[in-house]
Amino acid sequence: MQSDPATADLPSLADIDGPLAILVSGGLDSAILVGDALRSGNIVYPLYVRNGLFWESVELEHLRRFLDALRSPNLRPLYTLELPVADIYLSHWSLTGRIVPDADTPDEAVFLPGRNVLLLAKAILWCHMNHVPAVAMAPLASNPFPDATPEFFRAYESIVNQAVEGSVRVLRPYATLHKSDVMRRAGELPLGLTFSCIRPIGRLHCGRCNKCAERRRAFIDAKLGDPTEYANKS
Numbered sequence: 001m002q003s004d005p006a007t008a009d010l011p012s013l014a015d016i017d018g019p020l021a022i023l024v025s026g027g028l029d030s031a032i033l034v035g036d037a038l039r040s041g042n043i044v045y046p047l048y049v050r051n052g053l054f055w056e057s058v059e060l061e062h063l064r065r066f067l068d069a070l071r072s073p074n075l076r077p078l079y080t081l082e083l084p085v086a087d088i089y090l091s092h093w094s095l096t097g098r099i100v101p102d103a104d105t106p107d108e109a110v111f112l113p114g115r116n117v118l119l120l121a122k123a124i125l126w127c128h129m130n131h132v133p134a135v136a137m138a139p140l141a142s143n144p145f146p147d148a149t150p151e152f153f154r155a156y157e158s159i160v161n162q163a164v165e166g167s168v169r170v171l172r173p174y175a176t177l178h179k180s181d182v183m184r185r186a187g188e189l190p191l192g193l194t195f196s197c198i199r200p201i202g203r204l205h206c207g208r209c210n211k212c213a214e215r216r217r218a219f220i221d222a223k224l225g226d227p228t229e230y231a232n233k234s
Contacts, residue, residue, distance in 0.1 A: 013037045016171070017133075019042070020043065020044055020171075021046075021132045021136070022136045023048075023137040024078075025195075026194055026195030027211075028179075029179070032138070033174065037136065044075050044076060046063075046076070046078045046079065047126060047135070049080075049082075049118065049122050050081065051084060053085075053094045053095060054100075055199070058197070060080075061203065063195070066194055083122055085118065101198070101209065102213075103208055103213035107142075110211065114147065116152070116156070124160045124161070128168050134168060134170070135171070136171040139175055142178055153170050156170070179214075183221070183222035192228065201231035204230065205229070205230045206232060
């Protein structure tokens with residue numbers, strides 16, 4: 001049987017020889033990926049790219065608490081990379097917090113133009129400069145966006161490495177999985193410390209945005225109790 005070219009570049013984390021950077025947000029998928037990598041014995045460098053988006057200060061608080069709860073000799077301190085986008089996103093909802101896609105909008109409504117272009121540019125270069133051979137991220141099989149295709153990742157990895165004569169690999173170990181599959185890999189991870197909201201109210205999930213709705217469904221589909229405190233309960 002011929003291998004599927006779309007999944008040919010998807011090694012397991014245990015196949016990676018050496019340290020591994022992981023692009024993390026405060027969300028469920030990348031948080032579980034960190035836990036997976038630590039269970040596989042990888043030395044993990046968590047990277048967060050700060051773009052100046054509306055929810056980032058709350059997201060970072062949750063992410064730091066989550067990583068603190070995972071204390072491990074193999075878990076390195078969180079490294080924050082700065083890449084502001086206000087000059088190109090202008091009055092986009094992700095910067096203003098106004099007219100944010102709600103629970104009734106399709107996944108496509110939360111598209112952030114060039115998101116993976118921005119994240120990976122900094123992450124690949126950080127890995128190259130710090131002699132880390134690979135960076136992993138957590139796009140899923142259901143990701144509908146044009147910068148989350150196998151073709152994009154292969155081409156972008158190649159062109160950024162070409163620019164610096166590097167060899168950093170971009171890994172997508174969850175690219176054939178759906179969210180409920182990933183949720184079932186969580187084990188004892190403290191998922192209540194993760195954060196998925198794009199319109200936080202105070203330090204809480206709003207409970208009404210597109211990402212809160214996705215989060216609620218994820219716990220239901222995985223048959224897990226949802227420990228999230230939502231500002232709006234329904």
